[in-house]
Amino acid sequence: MIGAxxxxxxxxxxxxxxxxxxxxxxxxxxxxxxxxxxxNGAGKSTTLRMLTTLLPPSSGTAIIAGHDVVADPAGTRRxxxxxxxxxxxxxxxxxxxxxxxxxxxxxMSRAEARRRADELLAALELEALATRTSETLSGxxxxxxxxxxxxxxxxxxxxxxxxxxxxxxRPGPISPDISGGCIGSWxxxxxxxxxxxxRPTRWPSG
Ligand SMILES: Nc1ncnc2c1ncn2[C@@H]1O[C@H](COP(=O)(O)OP(=O)(O)OP(=O)(O)O)[C@@H](O)[C@H]1O
Ligand SMILES: [Mg+2]
Numbered sequence: 001m002i003g004a005x006x007x008x009x010x011x012x013x014x015x016x017x018x019x020x021x022x023x024x025x026x027x028x029x030x031x032x033x034x035x036x037x038x039x040n041g042a043g044k045s046t047t048l049r050m051l052t053t054l055l056p057p058s059s060g061t062a063i064i065a066g067h068d069v070v071a072d073p074a075g076t077r078r079x080x081x082x083x084x085x086x087x088x089x090x091x092x093x094x095x096x097x098x099x100x101x102x103x104x105x106x107x108m109s110r111a112e113a114r115r116r117a118d119e120l121l122a123a124l125e126l127e128a129l130a131t132r133t134s135e136t137l138s139g140x141x142x143x144x145x146x147x148x149x150x151x152x153x154x155x156x157x158x159x160x161x162x163x164x165x166x167x168x169x170r171p172g173p174i175s176p177d178i179s180g181g182c183i184g185s186w187x188x189x190x191x192x193x194x195x196x197x198x199r200p201t202r203w204p205s206g
Contacts, residue, residue, distance in 0.1 A: 001157055002028040002051065007060035009046050020046040022201045023060070030156075031181065038198035045085050047198070048161050052082045065156050078106070081150035081182065085161035088146050091135035095126060095145055098134065099152055106153035113152075120148040123178045139166045151179055158182035 004026040011018045021043040028034050036044050049055035051062055053073035061068065067075040089098055096117055103113030121127045124144045134142060143166045150158055158179075174185055 001030040001032070002026060002062070002064055004051065004062040005060055007047070007050060007062055008058050009043075009050055009055065010058045019201045021050070024198075026062075026196070033193040034196060035193040036196045036198060039200065042198040042200050044198055045161050048082070048159050052080055052159050053077055054082070078153070079156045081153070081155035081158040083146045083150040083158070083160045083163065085165075087134075087142055088149055089134040089142065092133050094131050094133055095137070096121060096130040098145070099148060102149050103152045108153065116152055116154070117148075119178055120151060123174050124148045140168060143167050147183070151182065154180050155182060156180065 004024055007021060007024040007026070008019070009021045011020060024043075024047060036047065038044055046055065050057050051064060051069065053069045053076050056070060061070070063069075064076045065079040067079065069076050093101070099117035099120060100110070100113045103116055104110065108116065121130055124147060126141070126144055126148060129137060129141060134145065137145065147160070147163075150160070160183075174183055176184070
């Protein structure tokens with residue numbers, strides 16, 4: 001499902017080159033739950049941004065669900081959902097409208113986007129907030145909306161950056177029918193993920 005080879009990203013800031021990710025190899029199979037751990041600045045967000053086509057790698061390759069992130073970014077995006085580390089919603093959009101708009105951006109018909117939005121509002125217990133604007137939501141409610149947006153187009157796989165930040169642990173499962181098996185619940189996962197440890201490139205190797 002994910003195959004990355006020698007994935008590298010450098011940033012140039014003024015005269016300084018920051019190597020955020022160096023030579024990352026990654027193989028993740030369909031159905032796996034994987035947690036990428038590491039200290040601040042280890043390159044987790046940069047990796048996710050490369051795997052989700054938001055940032056071109058400086059070198060290396062990444063194939064996501066059979067699509068090369070550089071050669072076929074549109075094909076990749078159709079198959080993935082992405083919940084970024086920051087908020088992904090506009091302050092002044094109403095919750096349900098935001099979901100429908102995002103669905104339309106993925107090419108869903110109006111009726112289909114409405115149906116899917118209502119399904120996700122129920123699954124993430126956002127129904128009572130459907131007509132509220134994002135700016136009126138609590139941090140946790142807003143984070144749940146982020147997760148709903150990541151699932152709107154029924155992605156094959158879901159990338160979550162710092163998924164549990166701001167989310168309380170919840171027993172409430174999200175049915176595989178809704179999430180496509182991407183996640184079983186929100187908040188910390190109920191089953192143990194495979195963990196991958198990233199270390200900052202500035203740390204000595206060994
Ligand atoms: N646009 C950018 N320009 C310059 N440097 C950047 C840029 N984005 C990230 N970096 C640098 O790359 C390194 C990795 O950053 P990244 O955000 O990927 O880390 P992270 O593991 O997600 O950290 P955190 O746990 O704090 O979210 C850091 O040193 C960061 O300063
Ligand atoms: Mg980060």
